Amino acid sequence: MTRPLLNRRLDGFGTTIFAEMSALALRTGSINLGQGFPDTDGPEEVREAAVRALRDGRGNQYPPGPGVPELRTAIAEHQSNYYGLEFDPDTEVLVTAGATEAIAAALLALVEPGDEVIALEPYYDSYAACIAMAGGTRVPVTLRPEDSRFVLDLDELRSAVTDRTRLILLNTPHNPTGTVLTRPELAAIAELAVERDLLVVTDEVYEHLIFDGEHLPIAAFPGMRNRTVTIGSAGKTFSFTGWKVGWVTGSHDLVNAVRTVKQFLTYVSAGPFQYAVAAALRLPTSYFRDLADGLRAKRDLLSAGLTEAGFGVFRPAGTYFVTTDIRPLGATDGFDFCRSLPERCGVVAIPNAVFYDTKERGTPFVRFAFCKRTEVLNDAISRLKQLRS
Secondary structure, eight states: OOSOSSOGGGTTOOSOHHHHHHHHHHHHTOEEOSSOOOSSOOOHHHHHHHHHHHHTTSSSSOOOTTOOHHHHHHHHHHHHHHHOOOOOTTTSEEEESHHHHHHHHHHHHHOOTTOEEEEEESOOHHHHHHHHHTTOEEEEEEOEEETTEEEOOHHHHHHHOOTTEEEEEEESSOTTTOOOOOHHHHHHHHHHHHHTTOEEEEEOTTTTOBSSSOOOOGGGSTTOGGGEEEEEEHHHHHTOGGGOOEEEEOOHHHHHHHHHHHTTTTSSOOHHHHHHHHHHHTSOHHHHHHHHHHHHHHHHHHHHHHHHHTOEEEOOSBSSEEEEEOGGGTOOOHHHHHHHHHHHHSEEOEEGGGGOSSHHHHTTEEEEEOOSOHHHHHHHHHHHGGGGO
16 A cells, blocks of 8 residues: 555654653653653542442443533533633533543634644644644744743734634643743733634643642633633543543533534543542632642752752743753753663653754753652652762
């Protein structure tokens, strides 16, 4: 057969770097600070809610396509309680198989072949694949290192908009840089979207993992409710990444468009876990505060350890990732650095270049995850200090 088997739109998309580096961690017995998953489970009461749902026969068969009513109601309550955003749980909330499916369904629903999609670079690798599957053209606007954070150039964003631009794909708090977009930055993006009649798809899965600043949903800004698809997830907030429960909120028309696509992807998923996530979203505010406080301490621990090991460190305002600069260690290529790191000191990280269209912009940067037990982080820090010797 002479014709390529893989759809040309996905040319260049092979095995993800996360699969490669996690396999490397297993093969070498290294500490995996690459892929972003916790090494402990979430709240006991949430796990027990899942067990009760299984035993009571709730969700063991196909749940409703949009998600179980209890979870859709809890999502709507969460958006109202924390952000003052009101959504009808019956028509403006959709449950998905994690945030990744939500992103895919939103882009497949809203992007026509040839449409341009602006994404803040560096970005989670599924963004590029989903834009490609939709037939869109990816237009990166790069967050650039400035002092101790990565910063959005609003003039560059405005210049990137053309007559072919369909939507802006946001992520705040931002993976991998840890940047949290500020009120003035979000206000400027909202004004641009209204002025140029753009849609916004916003990935807010790290909304409760903020250490500096505050999370401000762009859907709450003037003129944005009816042009914004907001994506959330239980995995990061409650430390149940394997359950794959995500959601979409937005206007009836936007959510209906996303649901039209979603029904032909997974149709439904995670039935019993949906009831558990409904219980999780109703945990007291102290849970979310304690979550952020605990991760802030781990951020500070790993950031200090990486600095002592010789890395340049960009202190994240949110998420559970630290981006580092490897040039102070005499290295320049993040891929080579990460592939050799397990043999050198028994730690796995992720090269940020995989999150860039222009790989050279991300070549000297490497990402470490700190959503691990304190003793694991201390062990990793001890190992990483070998790099200075």
